[in-house]
Amino acid sequence: MPHHLKPTVIIIGRPNVGKSTLFNRLVGKKLALVDDQPGVTRDRRMGDAELAGMEFTVVDTAGWEDDDKDSLPGRMRAQTEVSLEGADAALFVIDARAGITPLDEEIARWLRTVEVPVVLVANKAEGKAGDAGLLESYALxxxxxxxxxxxxxxxxADLFEGLWPHIGHFEKDAERAAAEAAEVGEGDEDDEDAPLGPLKLAIVGRPNAGKSTLINRLLGEDRLLTGPEAGITRDSISVDWQWTDPKSGEPRDIRLIDTAGMRKRARVTEKLEKLSVADAFRAVDFAEVVVLLLDATQGLEHQDLKIASKVLEEGRALMIAINKWDIAEDASYLFNGIRAALDEGLSQVRGLPLFAVSAKTGKGLDEMLRAAFEIRESWSKRVPTAALNRWFDDALDANPPPAPGGRRIKLRYITQAGTRPPRFVVFGTRLEALPKSYERYLVNGIRAKLGFEAVPVRVVLKSPKNPYNANRGGGGNYSTGSDRG
Structure with missing residues (x-):
């Protein structure tokens, strides 16, 4: 999100309520010194914060504090007035364990007169010690x-729910700016939402499926050594290349990755198979879209499903191409059989793109490349939050979550946490009781209704207990896991 479009959220509160700790939690780094002594923060701190995909700039105002209690309310009000200029929302932090103090009441009285939206944050609310202060805080x-x-x-998660109505609209502005930046060629290469560059396409498959022959055919030259002996390619090779779509006449940049590298000739087929899987895994790290090449004379084997599962676990877009179609026997039966076996063996991603190709004659290769660009678009797609939650509400209405033991499971809202692959976070309560079948219902709905049919989709469930750490990579409370994506 471009910096100038990020909303600004200011943290306000009397000394020692935990403003700096909240600031550190939101930015994910220990930028502010935290101490039990009031007034330990000397300077105003600003940082980039993110809550479940919602980005904003957060300002820590703890530097306004000093030990002179008499001057503090006036000073705080004066400084707050200055800081609220240009702020989009304020987090007013109280100490739930200490309860409401006269200074809290004074700050609240003033905040009720300002135009900036205020979210009341009752900090230190863990356990039962904060219950009384939490109830008192309604009186503010x-x-x-x-x-x-x-x-x-x-x-x-409650903090996200409080902030979202006030700053969520910035996401639309950011999406508009990102589209404009893409048109003029701006964008950070390291940003997952940056404009797409050359298609990074890896060709994987078991030995002798025809990977090198296929790339030679695409390039129109004998760039890679080919031969009948499995394992003849010694090194992993990437080739930058431009393909012209015969349908549109548009030139498209591709970086082809041949993954047979580091494989040695082996007498034992089993050893060769293991090596081929290791090579495929290594190449997947560099790819956006992966083509799993099958041999029409051998069909789909367990080793192919193993490679395909790994590609999906790594979150890459996957396509299947059946090579040597020019010599396939009973072609229609073979194609339908492979389709059925893929849907059964890779049930987490039904309907993977499946192509019949021939590296020898060039059959089907243009259609395969065209589809590779299309599937990358889906893999990189971000759904506007408003549209996402409209789908979510409809999905819950059509099939409400169950109520095991008579206690309702509440799914509150959904946000897209990232792309490449698409990652979604669902917030709610009692998520540990949500059946896996309902998780699959949500994943399948995202695929079918939001345009992610053939790409791995990650859906993570977060309860309010500790969603923040989980969403920052701490493991999570409940997750569908990558193998469900």
Whole structure:
């Protein structure tokens, strides 16, 4: 998200309520010094924060504090006035364990007069010690408090829910700017939402499926050594190349990766098979779209499914091409049989693109490349949050979550946390009781309704207990896991 389009959220509160700890939690780094002594933060701190894909700039105002209690309210109000200029939302932090103090009440009275939206944050709310302060906080007249423990990362889902109505609209502005930047060729290469460059296409498959022959055919030259002996390619090779789509006449840049490298001739087929899998795994790291090449004379074997599963686990877009189609016997039966076996063996991604090709004659190769660009578009797609939640509400209405033991499972909202592959986070309560079948229902709905039919989709379930740490890579409370994507 371009920096100038990021909303600014300011953290406000009396000394020692945990503002710096919350700031550190939101930015994911220990940028602010945290100490039990009030006033330990000397400077205003700013950082880039992210909550379940929602990005914003957060400002820590703890530097306004000092030990002079008499001057503090006036100073805080004056400094808050300055900081709120240009702010899009404020987090007013209280200490739930300490309860509401006169200074909290004074700050709240003033905040009720400002135009900037305020989200009340009841910090240190872990356990029962904060219950009384949480109830007291309703009297501040600032709406429902978001109970959190900044120190332990608890309750951040409630914080997201409080902030989203006030700053969520910035996402649309960011999407518009990203589209404009793509048109003029701007963008950070390291940004997952940057404009797409050359298609990074890896060709994988068991030995002698015809990978090198296929690439030679695409390039129109004998760039890679080919021969009847499995394992003849010694090194992993990437070739930059431009393909002209015969349908549109448009030239498209491709980086082809041949993955047979590092394989040695082996007398034992089993050893060769293991090596071929290792090579495929290594090449997948560099690819966006992976073509798994099958041998029409051998059909689909267990080793092929093993490679395909690994590609999907790594989150890459996958296509299947049946090579040597020019010498295939009973072609229609073979094609339908492979389709059925793929749908059964890779049930997490039904309907993978399947092509009949011939490296020898060139049959089907242009259609395969055209589809590779299309599937990369899906793999890189971001769904606007409003459209995503409209689908989510419809999906819940059409098939409400079950109520095991009479207790309802509540799914609250969904956000897209990333692309390449598409990653989604669903927030809710009692998620540990949600059946796997319902998780599959959500994943299948995302695929069918939102345009992700043939790419791996990750859906992670987060309960309010500790969603923040989980979403930052800490393992998560409940997750569908990559093998379900």
């Amino acid at each position: 007249g600032l709406g429902d408090p978001a109970p959190v423990s900044a120190e332990h990362g608890e309750g951040i």
